[in-house]
Amino acid sequence: MAENNNPQQVKKLDLAVRSALWLGPLKSHSKASNAKASQPDSQPGKLGQPSPLGKIKNPRGQLVDVLVARGRIVALVPAGSLDVHAAEEADARGLLLLPGLTDAHTHLREPGQEYKEDIASGLAAAAAGGFSNIMCMANTRPVNDNASVTEFMLERARRAWPGGPRLFPIGALTKGLKGQELASMADLAAAGCRAFSNDGAPVASTELLRRAMEYCQDLGRVVIDHCEDPWLAPGAGVNEGEVSSRLGLAAQPDIAEAIQAARDVLLAEYLGAPIHLAHISCEKSVAVIRAAKARKVDVTAETCPHYLTLTEDEVAGYSSLAKVNPPLRTKADVEALLDALADGTIDMLATDHAPHAAHEKEVEFDAAPCGISGLDTALSVTWELVRTGRLPFDSFLRAWTTAPCRRFGLPVNTFAPGDPADFLLFDQEAAWVVGPQTMHSKSANTPLLGRGLRGRVAAHFLAGKSIV
Numbered sequence: 001m002a003e004n005n006n007p008q009q010v011k012k013l014d015l016a017v018r019s020a021l022w023l024g025p026l027k028s029h030s031k032a033s034n035a036k037a038s039q040p041d042s043q044p045g046k047l048g049q050p051s052p053l054g055k056i057k058n059p060r061g062q063l064v065d066v067l068v069a070r071g072r073i074v075a076l077v078p079a080g081s082l083d084v085h086a087a088e089e090a091d092a093r094g095l096l097l098l099p100g101l102t103d104a105h106t107h108l109r110e111p112g113q114e115y116k117e118d119i120a121s122g123l124a125a126a127a128a129g130g131f132s133n134i135m136c137m138a139n140t141r142p143v144n145d146n147a148s149v150t151e152f153m154l155e156r157a158r159r160a161w162p163g164g165p166r167l168f169p170i171g172a173l174t175k176g177l178k179g180q181e182l183a184s185m186a187d188l189a190a191a192g193c194r195a196f197s198n199d200g201a202p203v204a205s206t207e208l209l210r211r212a213m214e215y216c217q218d219l220g221r222v223v224i225d226h227c228e229d230p231w232l233a234p235g236a237g238v239n240e241g242e243v244s245s246r247l248g249l250a251a252q253p254d255i256a257e258a259i260q261a262a263r264d265v266l267l268a269e270y271l272g273a274p275i276h277l278a279h280i281s282c283e284k285s286v287a288v289i290r291a292a293k294a295r296k297v298d299v300t301a302e303t304c305p306h307y308l309t310l311t312e313d314e315v316a317g318y319s320s321l322a323k324v325n326p327p328l329r330t331k332a333d334v335e336a337l338l339d340a341l342a343d344g345t346i347d348m349l350a351t352d353h354a355p356h357a358a359h360e361k362e363v364e365f366d367a368a369p370c371g372i373s374g375l376d377t378a379l380s381v382t383w384e385l386v387r388t389g390r391l392p393f394d395s396f397l398r399a400w401t402t403a404p405c406r407r408f409g410l411p412v413n414t415f416a417p418g419d420p421a422d423f424l425l426f427d428q429e430a431a432w433v434v435g436p437q438t439m440h441s442k443s444a445n446t447p448l449l450g451r452g453l454r455g456r457v458a459a460h461f462l463a464g465k466s467i468v
């Protein structure tokens with residue numbers, strides 16, 4: 001925390017961002033009233049320009065100044081309300097203020113598959129995409145199942161992006177992700193792993209998962225499980241249903257995910273241990289999570305932008321760019337996930353950024369790898385849900401910022417005094433076309449390729465320093 005939170009008494013402000021549009025609450029300068037900070041204390045509709053809010057649900061909407069010293073928020077105040085000067089001044093008129101986002105689920109491919117992505121390019125995509133913190137999965141080559149791989153990842157991140165985005169590796173649950181023997185989780189945690197997961201290779205053995213959860217709980221870490229019953233899911237990448245039978249593709253039913261989710265929450269309930277469920281894709285899993293939360297099970301869950309916006313129809317032309325695991329589901333699943341994200345049953349959003357080279361995707365559907373490159377497009381795609389009124393602004397903020405940060409112990413900016421000065425200036429109107437030239441990831445494997453999106457990050461400040 002900053003030692004002095006009164007902006008008029010802070011001797012030296014490093015940065016003042018002027019006249020940004022802020023849709024959230026304003027927080028008091030005094031620490032004592034921070035507990036009530038989630039209550040809106042500003043009136044809506046006090047804009048000095050035509051309202052750009054459209055159908056956005058529950059915004060407060062006012063122009064603000066962001067004051068920063070020593071990398072932390074000093075205050076967020078109505079624009080022009082404090083007569084203070086900073087070493088650096090930035091004019092943010094016409095831009096939306098957002099806290100830096102956190103992505104708890106990416107694949108950065110380094111070490112071992114740098115032709116798809118490396119830590120430098122993955123962090124470039126994160127910076128441009130609005131992510132101040134990202135967590136990266138362990139299915140690298142070699143697997144991140146020992147401290148030397150974790151240390152290598154962190155060193156690469158420090159060299160490529162010394163000012164952030166911050167990288168938080170996720171350790172493997174089992175050696176080589178083989179699902180037979182637990183990895184050295186204490187060493188991995190000491191080296192910097194913030195969570196543990198076998199993501200990409202489901203943990204078939206419930207007994208092994210039990211031991212992993214018990215061990216992680218002792219370490220103060222959370223297991224992230226990729227929910228997929230391996231016996232029910234011989235064909236990944238397409239939902240079992242009308243589209244898969246028309247195309248004659250081996251498919252994965254939604255219950256392959258929901259059965260494993262049910263196992264996981266029952267185990268978490270029995271052990272009194274936390275569990276986080278990765279990339280939830282279907283209504284049946286939502287029902288499992290909702291019931292578990294009603295019983296106070298310590299479960300959190302994420303879904304991804306593609307499950308909120310695309311359906312199995314994307315693969316109807318054998319398009320391998322839409323091949324992802326778990327697969328894109330039905331319109332009813334999309335609606336159920338949106339409702340669950342809005343009401344908090346699904347806690348957070350994550351990209352499951354899974355870059356693959358063009359030549360790997362340009363093969364027959366069955367032979368193509370699963371995955372979508374997501375860091376560049378996630379904010380534009382999910383902001384469109386807010387803009388059209390389908391996702392409440394408060395749910396959007398929670399899903400991309402407070403929920404992942406609190407679950408995994410990462411720094412988070414709520415614009416309270418003393419918070420890390422990680423924030424974005426977002427140009428809601430900037431139109432762009434998704435493609436290799438407009439993406440910062442090495443790989444443009446996304447079903448959105450060639451489509452137009454609205455909204456881009458105009459500036460990204462991390463600990464008060466501009467990184468975009």
Ligand SMILES: [Zn+2]
Pocket residue numbers: 105106107137199200352354
């Ligand atoms: Zn993944």
